[in-house]
Amino acid sequence: MALLWLPGQIEGNFLADVEKFRDENPISSFAGYIQLQARYRNLHEAAICYFEGRLHTLRDRQLENRDRQLRILVNQVIDHILRHESMSRNDLKEWCQVLTKTMQNHRGYITVPVAILYAFHTLRLKNYEDEELTREIEQITKRMMKFLRKEKCAIPIWVRELLHANWGLDYDFRIWGMEELLFSEPRLKDLAMAMHNNDNDYIVRNLDDIFNNIFSPPPPKNLSAQTRVASIAALFHLLRGNYRMQATRLMESLSSDHQHFFLFDHELQLVNKVLLDHHMEHSSIVQM
Structure with a gap:
């Protein structure tokens, strides 16, 4: 996947963070939000637990650099999913469900759902010949894009090209x-x-x-x-x-x-x- 280009800011090592999370008690890490011991889960399940737990932590509006941390976390997950060459179809569909929920819960941070929408379009390219899967992803993207177009917010680069393409390039x-x-x-x-x-x-x-x-x-x-x-x-x-x-x-x-x-x-x-x-x-x- 060396040619895959993702312009979003990516810092840290997502899988290393997931492994660390799996070896620790998630109750102490995320204030009791996740009751199951991630160490007994496989890496895919632990990754979803870690991601959802971090999202929960980032709900704290007093957290320093909260918006930046949120963008980096989402970009880490997108990078993990898109560069994974052997992810099972079921695991991919589960990630799509998790990211759809993430879009719905972060509509006010337009760069977050738009980054996920670009990832979904990339997944449609990557799985072009899987008509059933790409049709499901297409339905999600169209529904979310229609909703986001109604949001009154700034229109930074990449957002305009996806949600308001009829306006032309930013x-x-x-x-x-x-x-x-x-x-x-x-x-x-x-x-x-x-x-x-x-x-x-x-x-x-x-x-x-x-x-x-x-x-x-x-x-x-x-x-x-x-x-x-x-x-x-x-x-x-x-x-x-x-x-x-x-x-x-x-x-x-x-x-x-x-x-x-x-x-x-x-x-x-x-x-x-x-x-x-x-x-x-x-x-x-x-x-x-």
Whole structure:
């Protein structure tokens, strides 16, 4: 799973913390919230117990750096689930139930449910050929996304692209300062470097292959939903450079060629919005 790119902040070692938790008395660790001895559980059950216990502890509003600790904990679990190459189907479904409950209980912290929603989309990519499982996950994501769109809150980067994709890319994606973000993504870093250096040969030669790999079904099992959004942002910038015709043709194919490409609803909305804005901008320049 080396190519799997997850941009959320991850600190510590989740499994090491779970092992430590399993060897200790959870009653003293979490003030009696969990009555069962985690040391008698398997690692999967202990991980869920540990996660739910930590969430319970983080309900204390007086806790220092509470919001940051919550984000890091959720990112740790997401990283654990998505990088696990041999997790059983039943264990995965149980984690989906736990994370769905986590989204419902933390709607006020928009970055938490959105991080989980991106993880669920990534799970749909990873399990693309398991129609029953992906359909269940899709139902959860659509229901939660519909609910979260009604929340009145700030719309930071990544949130807009998922929940309000018809608005287009966030400002942070539309400025080329986001190149540092692309440099950290294994599938996009060479493209980002070529864009930075204006390496025409590399871009012309490799652009189609890069996007075929990212969006053609079945998708790679080590591909994140965030990578796909970041790649659309890269195309946004290519539309404004010397590669406008190739980028436009590629985006039009992503938008219309549903036999060759697979896009989630929010990705298709993003592509169509970027294309629409580009065509309007280009036509206004021509008229001038």
